[in-house]
Amino acid sequence: MIMTYLEAIADAMRQEMRRDPSVFMIGEDIGTYGGAFKLTKGFLDEFGPGRIMDAPISEAAIIGAAIGASLNGMRPIAEMQFIDFITNGFNQLVTVAGTTAYRWGLPVPMVVRGPSGGGVGGNPFHSRDPENWFVHATGLKVVCPAFPADAKGLMTASIRDNNPVIFFEHKGLYRKIKEDVPEGEYVVPLGQANVVRPGKHVSVICYGSAVHMALAAADTLSADGVDVEVVDIRTLVPFDEETVLASVRKTGRAVVAHEAVLTGGFGGEIVARITEKAFRYLDAPVVRVAAFDSPTPFAPTLEAAVLPNAEKLGQAIRNVVAF
Amino acid sequence: MTKQRRNDKATQTWSLPAAERLELLRMMIMAREFDAAMLRLYRQGKAFGGVYSQLGNEAVSVGTAYALDRTADVLFPMHRNIGAHFVFGQDLDTLMVNHLARAGSQMRGTDGTGHYADPAKRIYGNVSHLGAMIPVAAGFALASRMRGETCVALTYIGDGGAQVGEVHEALNFAAVQRIPLVLVIENNQYAYSTPSHLEFACEKLSDRAIGYGMAGVTIDGTDVELVLKTTQDAVARARRGDGPTIIETLTMRMRGHAEHDDFSYVPKEQLEEWAKKDPVERYAERLITDGVTTAESVAALRATTLADMIAAIDRAVELPWPDASEGFRNVFIDEVSA
Numbered sequence: 001m002i003m004t005y006l007e008a009i010a011d012a013m014r015q016e017m018r019r020d021p022s023v024f025m026i027g028e029d030i031g032t033y034g035g036a037f038k039l040t041k042g043f044l045d046e047f048g049p050g051r052i053m054d055a056p057i058s059e060a061a062i063i064g065a066a067i068g069a070s071l072n073g074m075r076p077i078a079e080m081q082f083i084d085f086i087t088n089g090f091n092q093l094v095t096v097a098g099t100t101a102y103r104w105g106l107p108v109p110m111v112v113r114g115p116s117g118g119g120v121g122g123n124p125f126h127s128r129d130p131e132n133w134f135v136h137a138t139g140l141k142v143v144c145p146a147f148p149a150d151a152k153g154l155m156t157a158s159i160r161d162n163n164p165v166i167f168f169e170h171k172g173l174y175r176k177i178k179e180d181v182p183e184g185e186y187v188v189p190l191g192q193a194n195v196v197r198p199g200k201h202v203s204v205i206c207y208g209s210a211v212h213m214a215l216a217a218a219d220t221l222s223a224d225g226v227d228v229e230v231v232d233i234r235t236l237v238p239f240d241e242e243t244v245l246a247s248v249r250k251t252g253r254a255v256v257a258h259e260a261v262l263t264g265g266f267g268g269e270i271v272a273r274i275t276e277k278a279f280r281y282l283d284a285p286v287v288r289v290a291a292f293d294s295p296t297p298f299a300p301t302l303e304a305a306v307l308p309n310a311e312k313l314g315q316a317i318r319n320v321v322a323f
Numbered sequence: 324m325t326k327q328r329r330n331d332k333a334t335q336t337w338s339l340p341a342a343e344r345l346e347l348l349r350m351m352i353m354a355r356e357f358d359a360a361m362l363r364l365y366r367q368g369k370a371f372g373g374v375y376s377q378l379g380n381e382a383v384s385v386g387t388a389y390a391l392d393r394t395a396d397v398l399f400p401m402h403r404n405i406g407a408h409f410v411f412g413q414d415l416d417t418l419m420v421n422h423l424a425r426a427g428s429q430m431r432g433t434d435g436t437g438h439y440a441d442p443a444k445r446i447y448g449n450v451s452h453l454g455a456m457i458p459v460a461a462g463f464a465l466a467s468r469m470r471g472e473t474c475v476a477l478t479y480i481g482d483g484g485a486q487v488g489e490v491h492e493a494l495n496f497a498a499v500q501r502i503p504l505v506l507v508i509e510n511n512q513y514a515y516s517t518p519s520h521l522e523f524a525c526e527k528l529s530d531r532a533i534g535y536g537m538a539g540v541t542i543d544g545t546d547v548e549l550v551l552k553t554t555q556d557a558v559a560r561a562r563r564g565d566g567p568t569i570i571e572t573l574t575m576r577m578r579g580h581a582e583h584d585d586f587s588y589v590p591k592e593q594l595e596e597w598a599k600k601d602p603v604e605r606y607a608e609r610l611i612t613d614g615v616t617t618a619e620s621v622a623a624l625r626a627t628t629l630a631d632m633i634a635a636i637d638r639a640v641e642l643p644w645p646d647a648s649e650g651f652r653n654v655f656i657d658e659v660s661a
């Protein structure tokens with residue numbers, strides 16, 4: 001069935017809520033209003049206020065209550081109205097959720113999800129790509145889907161996972177892309193990268209919105225005879241190192257791309273793994289393409305300038321190929 | 324600035340069977356002797372991690388936990404609530420092994436002190452970050468209600484920890500959702516070295532309850548029967564679906580923040596004043612006066628309890644440290660079931 005990225009996420013949550021009475025949602029304006037992006041439209045009617053809980057503007061309480069409920073047999077899905085507001089619940093995730101398995105050996109099956117990403121004039125407070133903060137936190141799984149079908153399959157897997165999962169939905173993709181999404185139960189296991197476009201000359205390792213930049217750049221470059229392989233890692237934790245290394249061993253060249261800011265981004269980790277484990281295969285230095293190290297600015301001219309795009313990525317790929 | 328006692332008349336018309344009164348005393352003595360045994364270990368240089376005395380807080384930990392149903396409710400204790408662990412049936416050896424992070428600890432050496440969780444005993448320990456577990460306790464109780472069960476979650480916070488933002492969010496959320504939560508604010512006059520007047524400006528911390536639309540009361544935290552009765556009322560309110568309660572207990576932290584702290588910043592007179600209200604001594608005297616026990620029995624109980632504590636600690640200290648490989652396990656739960 002053809003679905004948008006947003007519809008696919010909703011489809012996964014709706015199916016899991018039908019299947020498993022322990023799944024419930026908590027967040028701001030998710031009930032009657034159906035969520036700031038209308039992602040949970042119709043959920044209140046189907047599942048009732050006991051399972052679609054409108055919460056006060058209290059991200060720490062929302063995430064903390066989700067942790068407590070997950071310790072007591074439930075599988076909560078906590079919505080951040082914008083993922084930027086996850087900062088207000090940071091302590092709950094980093095201090096409590098991410099350490100519980102290690103300290104107590106108890107499952108914390110919960111998903112914290114919400115719209116992330118820039119390119120939509122969101123201003124510095126509605127545009128963040130903060131996924132790598134949580135990679136560094138330990139004990140949290142980090143999911144960044146790029147396609148509707150993956151979004152559905154990864155959401156299903158995230159809800160069923162026994163660990164805290166943070167699910168980053170790129171808001172720019174919500175209604176922009178449509179594709180055929182498997183109907184019914186559909187699981188994409190966490191920790192499996194996907195070669196979304198096979199190629200011979202250079203690997204682009206990326207996730208989220210950067211996957212679409214990479215595919216666009218690959219189309220452009222193919223006219224010049226450059227055959228680009230695009231690897232969508234899909235989940236940062238767990239990280240499918242093997243698929244990435246296999247791609248780089250094959251092509252001998254790599255560009256790493258993400259929309260999040262450059263310094264301290266997950267791209268640095270990917271580069272480190274490649275140089276540690278596939279150095280002998282490299283014909284060129286690995287290059288990163290990412291946002292300028294600033295908050296995401298508001299005006300379209302500034303925002304377009306600091307964020308990566310297909311052209312910037314395309315140029316980086318050319319440079320690596322020409323090295 | 325010492326706060327005045329309030330509400331201490333409430334117990335006059337309320338009577339507790341002698342066996343229960345003896346049990347309260349026994350639990351308070353366990354808490355007190357646990358401190359003594361840990362202090363001994365500290366002085367021997369064998370304690371691992373901070374030793375946080377709960378001296379002066381016995382009536383709060385014991386009286387509050389005693390009001391719960393150990394088979395249905397849930398306890399989220401903090402760092403001065405060892406008495407509550409005993410009330411919830413924690414055995415000495417498990418407690419000591421967990422505390423001292425030896426092989427066999429329920430935390431496998433990843434953490435120590437009272438931070439463990441023992442789901443079978445319905446005890447979920449704290450993390451160091453003050454206030455962080457209050458929303459978690461609220462969510463735990465909420466989950467039970469979603470399944471049509473009643474589980475009252477009881478947790479604690481200090482006069483200092485009560486100023487953490489998450490406490491506000493958790494209380495407001497619990498009030499809005501009428502979650503069966505009881506928060507005991509242990510006002511022991513100091514937060515580490517900081518006196519109460521630098522922590523908050525309101526007269527009573529329970530006054531905050533008005534702002535949240537929940538019940539709130541401030542009581543003498545050195546009177547175990549008053550603490551028990553007040554908590555029973557709060558628990559009953561929670562079970563009826565009438566929402567959370569703040570119970571502020573007034574006590575004095577009778578030692579330093581932890582044993583490394585000489586607490587020279589606390590005026591001697593303040594300690595002397597509070598020493599007159601020693602919760603354990605006073606309750607023992609009361610039970611002796613009421614003919615429930617004798618001075619000899621109390622002395623004997625204290626001696627055997629201390630001996631039991633020391634023996635359990637000595638057994639735990641002799642155990643090996645956990646195997647280093649534990650450090651690499653269980654970051655994610657899948658590795659547990661694997």
Ligand SMILES: Cc1ncc(C[n+]2csc(CCOP(=O)(O)OP(=O)(O)O)c2C)c(N)n1
Binds near residue numbers: 515576
């Ligand atoms: C969020 C946070 N900040 C600082 C600390 C360090 N710390 C541990 S206990 C403590 C004092 C706590 O005082 P209070 O809440 O009154 O409890 P008490 O120790 O007096 O029982 C401090 C500052 C901490 N654990 N958590």
Ligand SMILES: [Mg+2]
Binds near residue numbers: 481510513514515
């Ligand atoms: Mg204090």
